[in-house]
Amino acid sequence: MAIQTMADFMARGEQPEILFWVGCAGSFDQRAQKITKAFATILEKAGISFAILGKEEMCTGDPVRRAGNEFMFQMMAYQNIQLLNTYGIKKIVTTCPHCFNTLKNEYKELGGDYEVIHHTVLMQELIDTGKVRIKDGGAFKGKKITFHDSCYLGRANNIYEAPRHVLEQLDTELVEMKRCRTNGLCCGAGGAQMFKEEEKGTTRVNWERTDEAIATNASIIASACPFCNTMMTDGVKTKEKEGVEVLDIAELIAQSLD
Numbered sequence: 001m002a003i004q005t006m007a008d009f010m011a012r013g014e015q016p017e018i019l020f021w022v023g024c025a026g027s028f029d030q031r032a033q034k035i036t037k038a039f040a041t042i043l044e045k046a047g048i049s050f051a052i053l054g055k056e057e058m059c060t061g062d063p064v065r066r067a068g069n070e071f072m073f074q075m076m077a078y079q080n081i082q083l084l085n086t087y088g089i090k091k092i093v094t095t096c097p098h099c100f101n102t103l104k105n106e107y108k109e110l111g112g113d114y115e116v117i118h119h120t121v122l123m124q125e126l127i128d129t130g131k132v133r134i135k136d137g138g139a140f141k142g143k144k145i146t147f148h149d150s151c152y153l154g155r156a157n158n159i160y161e162a163p164r165h166v167l168e169q170l171d172t173e174l175v176e177m178k179r180c181r182t183n184g185l186c187c188g189a190g191g192a193q194m195f196k197e198e199e200k201g202t203t204r205v206n207w208e209r210t211d212e213a214i215a216t217n218a219s220i221i222a223s224a225c226p227f228c229n230t231m232m233t234d235g236v237k238t239k240e241k242e243g244v245e246v247l248d249i250a251e252l253i254a255q256s257l258d
Helices: 006-011 023-028 030-045 062-066 070-086 097-106 119-128 161-167 205-214 226-238 249-254
Strands: 018-021 091-094 115-118 144-147 173-175 220-223 245-248
Touching (some): 030 119, 091 097, 097 115, 119 161, 226 245
Parallel strands (some): 220 245
């Protein structure tokens, strides 16, 4: 798959419809790279003109701000904003709720004002407009799926229905965990916890959340965040639960395209 960069477009004097902000996980984590490829496949199938920043993309600064290093966050943010504004970026899509929240809500006060969309919202739009079609029955027909709400997608940005609407296009049974939507439980990776040792306690947050997912008897745990995907996958492996798979919604749709 050959994906063009903003530099490629600029060299031709062209502008893509949308910038795909890949994010650190989607760029460097081998598991999250599969999510990146799946979503890029969907964009290509839908005929969307898109580009990435490639080697020019930096971390949004979300983890360092959550960890308390405001100075480092602002340095990273200003550098990103300068690059985005130089390219004349207006519309951004990302598969990471952390990147989504930072780019959408925290860059504005620093001079970065963009239309930022989470990939589940864009997928809903593409499905509703007929640009993306699901083959009859889909690749997951008859499967039972439960969806884990990402904190930065749900409680931070009130996006609950778009992911579920996309999942409902598959010929599957969507079952909710005991704690979902506004009452959802964190996967344990937010607030820069992904990059530090957990504090003392009786159990890990992701293990408790995985127990709730397993209790639904779903064979697929759907996520919409690379961090959540990592934490839930770790939980499934720790619980040694066979027959349960953790997949991003983009992967589910990419495998079900008509």
